Structures are given as C-alpha cells and as structure tokens.
Amino acid sequence: MRVAILTSEAVPFAKTGGLGDVAGALPKALRAAADVDASLVLPLYEQTDRALLRERIIDNLEVEWGGERRRVSVWYSEAAGAPAFLIDAPHYFARPNLYGYADDHQRFAFFSRAALELLKRLGSPPDVVHGNDWQSGFAVAELHSRRAFDPFFARARTLLSIHNLAYQGAFDPSDLGWMGFTRRETRDAFAHEGAAVALKAGLMLADALSTVSRRYAAEIQTREQGYGLDWLLRMRRERLVGITNGVDYEVWNPETDPHTAAHFSADDLSGKRECKLDLLRRFGLPEEPDRPVVALISRLVAQKGYDLVRQAAGKILETGAFFIALGAGAKEYEDFLQSLHTRAPHRVGVYVGYAGEPLAHQIEAGADIFLMPSQYEPCGLNQMYSMRYGTVPVVRATGGLDDTVENFDRARGTGNGFKFIRYSADSLLGSVYEALYCYAEPDVWRRIQLNGMRADNSWAAAARRYVEVYTAVKRM
Numbered sequence: 001m002r003v004a005i006l007t008s009e010a011v012p013f014a015k016t017g018g019l020g021d022v023a024g025a026l027p028k029a030l031r032a033a034a035d036v037d038a039s040l041v042l043p044l045y046e047q048t049d050r051a052l053l054r055e056r057i058i059d060n061l062e063v064e065w066g067g068e069r070r071r072v073s074v075w076y077s078e079a080a081g082a083p084a085f086l087i088d089a090p091h092y093f094a095r096p097n098l099y100g101y102a103d104d105h106q107r108f109a110f111f112s113r114a115a116l117e118l119l120k121r122l123g124s125p126p127d128v129v130h131g132n133d134w135q136s137g138f139a140v141a142e143l144h145s146r147r148a149f150d151p152f153f154a155r156a157r158t159l160l161s162i163h164n165l166a167y168q169g170a171f172d173p174s175d176l177g178w179m180g181f182t183r184r185e186t187r188d189a190f191a192h193e194g195a196a197v198a199l200k201a202g203l204m205l206a207d208a209l210s211t212v213s214r215r216y217a218a219e220i221q222t223r224e225q226g227y228g229l230d231w232l233l234r235m236r237r238e239r240l241v242g243i244t245n246g247v248d249y250e251v252w253n254p255e256t257d258p259h260t261a262a263h264f265s266a267d268d269l270s271g272k273r274e275c276k277l278d279l280l281r282r283f284g285l286p287e288e289p290d291r292p293v294v295a296l297i298s299r300l301v302a303q304k305g306y307d308l309v310r311q312a313a314g315k316i317l318e319t320g321a322f323f324i325a326l327g328a329g330a331k332e333y334e335d336f337l338q339s340l341h342t343r344a345p346h347r348v349g350v351y352v353g354y355a356g357e358p359l360a361h362q363i364e365a366g367a368d369i370f371l372m373p374s375q376y377e378p379c380g381l382n383q384m385y386s387m388r389y390g391t392v393p394v395v396r397a398t399g400g401l402d403d404t405v406e407n408f409d410r411a412r413g414t415g416n417g418f419k420f421i422r423y424s425a426d427s428l429l430g431s432v433y434e435a436l437y438c439y440a441e442p443d444v445w446r447r448i449q450l451n452g453m454r455a456d457n458s459w460a461a462a463a464r465r466y467v468e469v470y471t472a473v474k475r476m
C-alpha cells in the first residue's frame, strides 16, 4: 500500500497547531503498524530548519500554472521518521508566516498541483492520496478530474481529513479559471454561497472523508457546528469516519523528554516536582511547589474558550493558584493575558507568542491542572499530552475532549480529568474548584494522575484505523 500524505504543516518541519503534530507522526506510525509505504509532501517554508533536509532530489519539477510552466525544486528528508518531500517554491512559501496571506488559496493550489507532479515524477502511482484540511482540497479536486484522462493516476483514490471545519479556504471564484479548475463539475464542487471554497470541493470530491474524533464526526453534521457544510457532511456520512488522533510518545514522554528539567514516570513522580520548580523559575514566579499551577497552551482564538478564561481568571487567582499561559493569536486575548500578569505578577506567568516545542513541554511537565474550555475541539492534543505528564486536564465536553477525558469519579476511583458541559465561566469554575479540592488530597490526586498517565492514546490504534480506511477506499 502506497500512501502520499499531503499537508500544509508537519513536525519537525513546520507547525502552528495540532495538524503539524498529527501529520508529523502519522506516516511513521503507519510504517510501524502495517506494511504501508507512507510519505509526506509539504511546502518548504522559510521557518523550516534547513539542517533537517538531506538533499535536493529534484531541481526542475515543472508545474503548469496560469498558462505557463513554473519550475520548482524538491528536497528530501527522513527527519519525520518516514520519507518527506518538501516543495521549494520561494515565491509562495519564503514568507515569515505559514498562513494569513491574501493569496493563500493560490499558494496551496500551487502546492497541490506541484505535489501531484512530484508523485508522477517519483514514478510509482500512489494507492491513496491522503489530503488534510482545505489546503489539500485543490489536490483532491484535481485528482478527481485528472484520473479520468491521466493513466498514471487512474487507480489513485483520495481521503480528505478534516482537522478543523471552521477553516475552509474561501476565495474569489474568478481565480478558478486561471488556476486551471475549468471543468463544470469541479467548479460546482468549489461553489459555495457565492464564493469558491477549497474545503467544500475536497469534501464533495474525495472518495472518503475522515475527521479527528468520533464525537466531532457527529458534531459537524449538525447545523450548530457544521459551519455551513453540515448538509454536505450529512449527505456523505457513509463516507465519513472519526479517528481520534494519537500521541507521539517518542516526542511526548516524561521519562525521556530532552526539554524538561527532570524525568518522571507513573512509578516515580518525584521528578515532576523538580519540573514544577523549574517552570516557576522560568516564569519568574516564587518557588512554592505546594501551590497548584493551572496552565493553558493554545492558539489565542475564540474557539479555545478564551472568553471563559477571561471571565474566570480572577476567581481562579483568588484560590491562591498560580496561572501560567502560553499562546499567540488575537490581540484582545494577548492584551488580557498581559494585563492579568500586571495585576498579579507573583501569581501569573505569561508567554505571548509562538514558543516552539521546549516551553510547551516544560509547561506540560511542570503544571498540575491544564485548562481546555473549548467552544469546540475537533480532537485536541494537549489534554492527552497533559495526561501523560501527570497534569490533570479540565475540559469542556466537546469533540475529542469528550472522547478522551473521563470525568473523575471519587467513589470508584475512575476517570482522568474533569469535564463540564455548558459553555459558561461558572461551569468552568465549578470544574476547576473540584479539581483543586482533589489536589488538596494527595492520595486522591495521585489516583487521577495515574489514571491519566496509564491511558493509552498512542498512534498504533489510530494508524490501524487509517489502514482500514485506505484499504476500503482502494477497493472503490
């Protein structure tokens, strides 16, 4: 089975969020779990560390674009534990950020076309082209029409994975023509409420669809969480599966983590106290390890529940807990975090910006309680990282958070975190208080920590499910 995974980000090459972690881990997991020859195709960005690249394997890949032929080169790497091909098109990708440009649709349509050209040049047709999010919608659409006349792709099937339905890649439909999407059926697939929408084309034309948790697969078929595409997902629900992301336990492992001050495990948690002291020092907070640390790492967007955090922060601080937040995004939330720090500099630690891996690991290792009060959460990774590091998640029961966190039951000693249902600051606070009560009783707390640390969210199970989907789609 030969699978080409197209993605706009993958660890260790480029990452802004969960997709980066997932795309970086999946090919390796597929190779380990089954006999799948999986490789990655992604753009080469300015931020990609050149030391990760092994060689430039192609220097003259020709891509038809706007009526002319553009030449790009392709770099090869095995830094993700599987073959990765990085498309070097500086005109589109040598920019400070991964996303957020007016021509994003052109950038990823170009990437999609170059990726298909690359597969052809590599010479062995893929059984499955596995695209991710709206950026791969173009490749799915192109392959759908191309396999009718290009024998190389005749047997290739497509899977499109939705990591976040809210990001859809809408653009002016007048760009479709010059970008080469001229067939009637293809244009119809893009058309959505007067715009062209890359994700919609992909959802319409892919042979199979997946998303990153079971619960989210059901939620996106509802009007409330369907972002205008619920009807399409209902229409194609027989083709849609939910596969919960795994955790790369080679990267997120408190026993071997190169970024943390000490190591620890479920059998010996003593190192966690050292990690906590180290974390407090890093944020210039007093070294008081018995005081609980409530932490948060996320993109600063409304989706992550920052409005609730803003309303609840004062009350959380009144309990005497430390509050540590890492995030980048909307200015209003960045300002809120800065002002919270100014208000209580001995209790609040804030890092505004994208910090990269080390600080995220140090927070996971040193914190006691991890907040994820999301409005919606396709899968969520940090709650699973938290559990592995003995940090207890407090989450809203939505999407993947609901699937992976089980509410702690004191009488039975079961559960690995705290969940609340209603999207309100009071509900969030209720769960935080409950967690803090348990924190005050070391034996109870240890029970919750161990339940989380022993949970198995590894990639192996998820990889096997992807293989099932690939196998089914290959037979279509």
Ligand code: ADP
Pocket (backbone or CB within 6 Å): 016, 017, 018, 019, 021, 297, 298, 299, 326, 327, 328, 353, 354, 355, 356, 357, 360, 379, 380, 381, 382, 383
């Ligand atoms: P999403 O994909 O919606 O951003 P996830 O929980 O699935 O949310 O994944 C987020 C990933 O990005 C985690 O690995 C998290 O540690 C990381 N992350 C988010 N914001 C930052 C930041 N400011 N600095 C470093 N890492 C971050």
